[in-house]
Amino acid sequence: MRKSLVAVLAVVVVAGAAVAAVPTIERYAARQIKADMERDGQATVGAVEVGLFDRRISIKDMHFKGAGDVRIGRWQASGLAWPLSELIEGRTPFSGLELGDPFQARHLELHDLEIVDRNVRWTIASAVADDLRLDRYQPVQGEGQFTALSMRIMKAVSLGRLEQTQSVFTDPATGNKVAIGKVTIANYDKSKAGSFEVKDLDVTPKGASAPAFRMADMKLAGLDLHRPINAMSVAGWRPGMPIGRIELESASLTGFGGEGLTRNGISLGSITQQTTHEAGDVKRTRLRVEGFVIAPPSGAAQALQLRTALQSMGLDELRLESDCSGTEDRAKGEVSIDRCVLSGPDLGELTLAFKLVNADKPFWTAIDDGNTFAILASKVGLASARVSLADHGLLDRTLKAVATNSGQLVVSVRNGFAQEVRRYQPPGILITDDLTRILDTVARFIETGGTLTLDARPETPIGIDKLPYFRQPGPDLVNMLGLSATLSK
Numbered sequence: 001m002r003k004s005l006v007a008v009l010a011v012v013v014v015a016g017a018a019v020a021a022v023p024t025i026e027r028y029a030a031r032q033i034k035a036d037m038e039r040d041g042q043a044t045v046g047a048v049e050v051g052l053f054d055r056r057i058s059i060k061d062m063h064f065k066g067a068g069d070v071r072i073g074r075w076q077a078s079g080l081a082w083p084l085s086e087l088i089e090g091r092t093p094f095s096g097l098e099l100g101d102p103f104q105a106r107h108l109e110l111h112d113l114e115i116v117d118r119n120v121r122w123t124i125a126s127a128v129a130d131d132l133r134l135d136r137y138q139p140v141q142g143e144g145q146f147t148a149l150s151m152r153i154m155k156a157v158s159l160g161r162l163e164q165t166q167s168v169f170t171d172p173a174t175g176n177k178v179a180i181g182k183v184t185i186a187n188y189d190k191s192k193a194g195s196f197e198v199k200d201l202d203v204t205p206k207g208a209s210a211p212a213f214r215m216a217d218m219k220l221a222g223l224d225l226h227r228p229i230n231a232m233s234v235a236g237w238r239p240g241m242p243i244g245r246i247e248l249e250s251a252s253l254t255g256f257g258g259e260g261l262t263r264n265g266i267s268l269g270s271i272t273q274q275t276t277h278e279a280g281d282v283k284r285t286r287l288r289v290e291g292f293v294i295a296p297p298s299g300a301a302q303a304l305q306l307r308t309a310l311q312s313m314g315l316d317e318l319r320l321e322s323d324c325s326g327t328e329d330r331a332k333g334e335v336s337i338d339r340c341v342l343s344g345p346d347l348g349e350l351t352l353a354f355k356l357v358n359a360d361k362p363f364w365t366a367i368d369d370g371n372t373f374a375i376l377a378s379k380v381g382l383a384s385a386r387v388s389l390a391d392h393g394l395l396d397r398t399l400k401a402v403a404t405n406s407g408q409l410v411v412s413v414r415n416g417f418a419q420e421v422r423r424y425q426p427p428g429i430l431i432t433d434d435l436t437r438i439l440d441t442v443a444r445f446i447e448t449g450g451t452l453t454l455d456a457r458p459e460t461p462i463g464i465d466k467l468p469y470f471r472q473p474g475p476d477l478v479n480m481l482g483l484s485a486t487l488s489k
């Protein structure tokens with residue numbers, strides 16, 4: 001019994017001594033971390049604190065010069081862990097963390113972050129991340145390489161949630177400033193995000209007292225950035241170079257405003273997009289723009305011409321909406337705009353549809369990677385196209401405006417336009433019976449209204465190699481395109 005008691009007391013004494021030694025160990029670890037960070041002369045640190053029990057590191061007043069000039073008021077990570085794969089390879093965190101090393105933390109906070117790279121300036125009030133995991137990556141250093149370094153980190157990082165507040169970007173070339181109230185990202189995994197939300201985005205020109213453009217809310221879901229991140233992670237990448245296609249399942253943009261829109265009497269309700277995937281590598285996308293209104297203010301000189309044109313048509317404002325849907329079928333090598341409608345109350349509906357076939361590897365390279373020159377080697381071709389205009393007042397309003405401005409009767413203007421269309425002879429084009437019928441159909445549309453539809457159905461798809469032909473079309477243009485026109489009520 002006495003021996004057991006002595007053993008217990010010994011354990012308690014050792015444990016107590018270990019606990020008592022914790023502050024000393026924490027101070028030593030903090031000094032070691034600070035020394036490691038400042039060793040190469042590229043970083044300075046005001047203070048470092050270490051908490052062993054909660055596996056926490058706090059850094060204050062950090063200044064790093066490498067791929068850009070970075071200042072951080074306070075950086076804190078808790079719930080730190082070191083990947084098992086790194087330990088197996090013989091790499092431990094005690095050797096000092098460097099760019100490219102892995103990093104894991106249950107919770108991470110940044111406050112008062114400032115980044116300057118080639119005079120481009122970013123400031124972020126705070127960024128808070130949960131469940132962060134950064135895998136080992138290949139670093140890149142040097143002036144002007146901050147973008148490449150950032151993209152390489154984005155390729156290697158995963159996190160459960162990130163919330164960033166009061167972000168400001170200033171472009172030195174123009175002096176324009178972009179400010180974002182809050183950015184929230186959820187379920188991000190190495191260039192793919194479950195959701196991405198932006199609140200209170202403002203764009204303010206240099207010297208302006210109010211934002212020229214404002215958007216209250218942007219919500220994205222199913223965001224895939226692997227192509228642009230791969231492109232921008234290459235050392236030497238510069239703005240204007242191809243970045244590739246961004247994949248997106250859904251988007252909603254609302255709350256538009258700003259001095260630039262208000263000054264011109266422009267308002268916009270919402271922009272929404274939805275993409276669905278079907279079996280056989282088929283993707284269907286729908287894009288809608290709602291609540292677009294132009295109501296030129298009476299005191300705006302730059303809107304005088306538009307306001308006069310609308311008034312001559314009997315309109316105080318112009319209201320437009322669009323609804324477009326398209327399909328990609330990679331197995332069949334087909335891309336189509338199934339239906340794209342631009343409509344306005346008391347005006348009409350303009351509908352566009354077309355279909356491309358023989359979409360091959362060069363075509364998808366041009367679309368996916370942004371390599372526009374690749375399409376020159378593609379066999380893709382136009383199989384069909386349709387343009388339709390349904391008149392719901394557009395003709396009468398337009399003819400009335402022309403008559404008012406020219407001092408003529410509306411009937412005279414209508415008959416004159418119809419006659420000009422029937423007599424029209426395109427230079428270098430053979431006036432065939434097919435072309436005469438098309439022109440007559442357009443003239444009858446001017447006379448009676450209704451719905452005018454123009455179809456193009458070439459016998460063989462019109463490929464890239466035929467594009468030079470349209471710069472100086474030959475006499476068989478109508479036949480080559482398979483053009484026809486119909487008029488319906």
